[in-house]
Amino acid sequence: MTAPLSSRASSGVAAVIVAAGKGLRAGGEVPKQFAMFRGKPLVRHSAQALAAVGVAPIVVAIPEGWDAVAQQALAGIAAVRLVQGGATRRQSVALALEALAPDQPECVLIHDAARPDLPQAVVARLIEALAGQAGSIPVLPVVDSVVRGRDGMRDAAVSRDGLYRVQTPQAFRFDAILAAHRAWDDAADAGDDAEVAEAAGLAVALVQGDERLRKVTFAEDFEETPVSERYPRTGMGFDVHRLAEGEDLWLCGVKVPHHMGLAGHSDADVAIHALVDAILGAIGEGDIGDHFPPSDPKWKGASSDRFLAHAVALARRGGFGIGNVDVTIICEAPKIGPHKQAMRVRLGEIMGIPADLVSVKATTTERLGLTGRGEGIAAQAVATLVPRFEEIEQ
Incomplete structure (x- = not known):
């Protein structure tokens, strides 16, 4: 042989x-x-x-x-x-x-x-x-x-x-x-x-x-390579979920210890949801609700890493890789700082890119609004996609 x-x-x-x-x-x-x-x-x-x-x-x-x-x-x-x-x-x-x-x-x-x-x-x-x-x-x-x-x-x-x-x-x-x-x-x-x-x-x-x-x-x-595939693309995403007793708190694919968690149809990982919308927006593929409707019972309690992996796969099929992503978590509590590195690593694992291409930040609203009152957590994300030849390879 x-x-x-x-x-x-x-x-x-x-x-x-x-x-x-x-x-x-x-x-x-x-x-x-x-x-x-x-x-x-x-x-x-x-x-x-x-x-x-x-x-x-x-x-x-x-x-x-x-x-x-x-x-x-x-x-x-x-x-x-x-x-x-x-x-x-x-x-x-x-x-x-x-x-x-x-x-x-x-x-x-x-x-x-x-x-x-x-x-x-x-x-x-x-x-x-x-x-x-x-x-x-x-x-x-x-x-x-x-x-x-x-x-x-x-x-x-x-x-x-x-x-x-x-x-x-x-x-x-x-x-x-x-x-x-x-x-x-x-x-x-x-x-x-x-x-x-x-x-x-x-x-x-x-x-x-x-x-x-x-x-x-x-x-x-x-001619089979459209002009639209030759240049980088950028998308933005935003999401918010309310905090509730008896729920686990998942942020960026990491389970964070807290006395409350986020409520939603899936695991309500607000940071990943914002990032999914940013990637989908960059490739013009709608939003997370179009791909994973909350009315569909099969997504009840689903891990949000599945949503992110799906968005990345769609981008790659379209000829794009992940250049870098930047996620900002908006909340008064819990403290995000001790978990930021683990979040970067986990997001990188899901997307198949090095952690140094992933940024996770946190801020507050100075006790203003629903996040300031501790009623919920919001997140926003920016994703830059590049033609596949420019994607950083591990």
């Missing part, structure tokens, strides 16, 4: 991502590898996919002058290193391989940043093929009829027998492909790394590719 990819990848498989081109055919103000695609920069998709299965290090070849943009696009992916690319794709790969040389990985995957959807099964097949060959590449058979054209007219049919479409990543034994690039004539260019390998006398195996590895090339390929 083949070992799981993660265990094999963590023992000697590195990667190169080629992201040093200008991407002019895609238009836009930045090279296409840094343009937003499905909620995050194009290059981040494949970097995350490789890091997720233990491939490390991952050297990304970038164009000169784009360091700051590349760092932001790849922030939080610990395995990533940046190197300035060359004038051609082959030169960029060669420079990235040289940057990997001190690590001496056993194998290396060489991938185009413009292919964001990277199935784990393809990577597994490529690495498996290296057991018997110096290189392996993913391919798909040509299924359409092929013709040769001349001056805009059909010239002659070409047999598609034995023809394949070549994809990336391409996998090689590291020492072999590094030597092949060092031996390559710099006056010539290469269509891909398999060509470099074959010029050095290396055998390259063909493995089954995947239609998901399609290349993002033109402006229309980015």
Whole structure:
């Protein structure tokens, strides 16, 4: 039985991502590898996919002058290193391989940043093929009829027998492909790394590719990412519940000792309810009552962490992560200070973000109003959502 990819990848498989081109055919103000695609920069998709299965290090070849943009696009992916690319794709790969040389990985995957959807099964097949060959590449058979054209007219049919479409990543034994690039004539260019390998006398195996590895090339390929998904969003929430005898007091998912608790259909965690409304407001998904109506008996006594997890999941499905949240609890009693850190940690656990992205504060109304008279507790919250590539990763 083949070992799981993660265990094999963590023992000697590195990667190169080629992201040093200008991407002019895609238009836009930045090279296409840094343009937003499905909620995050194009290059981040494949970097995350490789890091997720233990491939490390991952050297990304970038164009000169784009360091700051590349760092932001790849922030939080610990395995990533940046190197300035060359004038051609082959030169960029060669420079990235040289940057990997001190690590001496056993194998290396060489991938185009413009292919964001990277199935784990393809990577597994490529690495498996290296057991018997110096290189392996993913391919798909040509299924359409092929013709040769001349001056805009059909010239002659070409047999598609034995023809394949070549994809990336391409996998090689590291020492072999590094030597092949060092031996390559710099006056010539290469269509891909398999060509470099074959010029050095290396055998390259063909493995089954995947239609998901399609290349993002033109402006229309980015049209599925709406402008609304490229910028941060902010939402605000407010809630209030009355204090009652015989109820537990839950605030920010923490049970706080007090002689009274908050009354409500669920556990009446007023702070979480305000935060849920802030997140829902940021993504235009109504309010907590729309999703968890108090008239529905199944929510009676429900833990409010379920409501918060639901709101965060909706945001993520929409292409957004939690940038940071700020919750203010308004009451005369109990004292919130001793519990603030536990509240920050608990909210972070529910939302799947570090506690340092969560703020919990408390204030009073100087004994004015229902909170000042000790009749209830109010809370307000602000949530900032960011496109998923900017979300802080644990």
